[in-house]
Amino acid sequence: MTTTFYKYQGTGNDFIIIDNRLQIVNKNDTKRIEELCDRRFGIGADGFILLENDEFSDFKMVYYNADGKESSMCGNGGRCIVAFANYLGIIDKVTKFSAIDGLHNASIDNGFVSLQMGNVEGVKVFEDHTFLDTGSPHHVEMVSEIKNLDVKTKGSEIRYGASYGAEGSNVNFVEPISDNLFSVRTYERGVEDETFSCGTGVTAVALAMHANNKTKTNTVFLDTLGGKLQVNFKPSETGYKDVWLIGPAVQVFKGELTW
Numbered sequence: 001m002t003t004t005f006y007k008y009q010g011t012g013n014d015f016i017i018i019d020n021r022l023q024i025v026n027k028n029d030t031k032r033i034e035e036l037c038d039r040r041f042g043i044g045a046d047g048f049i050l051l052e053n054d055e056f057s058d059f060k061m062v063y064y065n066a067d068g069k070e071s072s073m074c075g076n077g078g079r080c081i082v083a084f085a086n087y088l089g090i091i092d093k094v095t096k097f098s099a100i101d102g103l104h105n106a107s108i109d110n111g112f113v114s115l116q117m118g119n120v121e122g123v124k125v126f127e128d129h130t131f132l133d134t135g136s137p138h139h140v141e142m143v144s145e146i147k148n149l150d151v152k153t154k155g156s157e158i159r160y161g162a163s164y165g166a167e168g169s170n171v172n173f174v175e176p177i178s179d180n181l182f183s184v185r186t187y188e189r190g191v192e193d194e195t196f197s198c199g200t201g202v203t204a205v206a207l208a209m210h211a212n213n214k215t216k217t218n219t220v221f222l223d224t225l226g227g228k229l230q231v232n233f234k235p236s237e238t239g240y241k242d243v244w245l246i247g248p249a250v251q252v253f254k255g256e257l258t259w
């Protein structure tokens with residue numbers, strides 16, 4: 001069967017997106033999804049996303065990592081699917097959609113998508129790193145000379161390290177540029193490599209920098225390999241609330257694929 005697919009990118013984190021409102025995709029075909037995400041034998045992407053109907057909101061996002069397995073929340077994917085829903089005419093400028101971690105408010109203006117992330121509780125600050133869940137699990141570690149870091153090697157050691165067990169964690173390295181701007185590089189589980197940007201990752205970095213008193217502002221800018229993102233938040237009694245991830249989401253091309 002032939003299906004139209006769309007390629008989107010959000011600060012260089014790239015996704016294959018399919019309108020699956022008619023349930024045309026075999027969601028258990030892990031091997032096919034992995035093949036499509038392969039950069040040499042497929043279309044190439046960090047993740048694969050289905051847009052589906054939802055009973056309680058405008059649409060549902062189903063997210064798979066490049067390894068073909070369904071995973072936890074994807075912030076950049078969330079921003080891209082909002083742009084896709086707007087392109088399809090399912091939504092106008094403001095929406096509420098459902099993802100694996102619950103309902104998300106979002107809006108789109110001039111190609112920029114603001115996505116409300118879930119409240120974050122239980123930020124764990126350790127001596128040399130911070131761990132928190134922003135819809136996906138994130139290890140945040142401060143480094144110097146981030147430009148020269150071997151993110152793939154160092155990230156995979158931590159991701160597979162004893163403390164994160166079989167589930168693993170995404171791993172973010174961060175270097176302050178000023179008190180509200182941080183340079184970030186991320187190793188993503190399920191891609192098993194550095195990606196150009198990770199939305200739940202930069203959200204985790206912004207909150208971790210606040211929890212560690214590295215910033216005093218509630219608006220933080222993050223420089224990634226693929227561009228700049230903004231995270232707004234408010235401290236709550238148990239963590240952070242009103243957390244918003246803001247940045248561009250771009251349709252790159254569309255094509256046809258067969259299942």
Ligand SMILES: N[C@@H](CCC[C@H](N)C(=O)O)C(=O)O
Nearest residue numbers: 071074075076136198199200
């Ligand atoms: N790129 C994503 C994160 C996707 C999920 C992650 N790889 C995981 O499995 O935890 C983002 O933008 O948040």
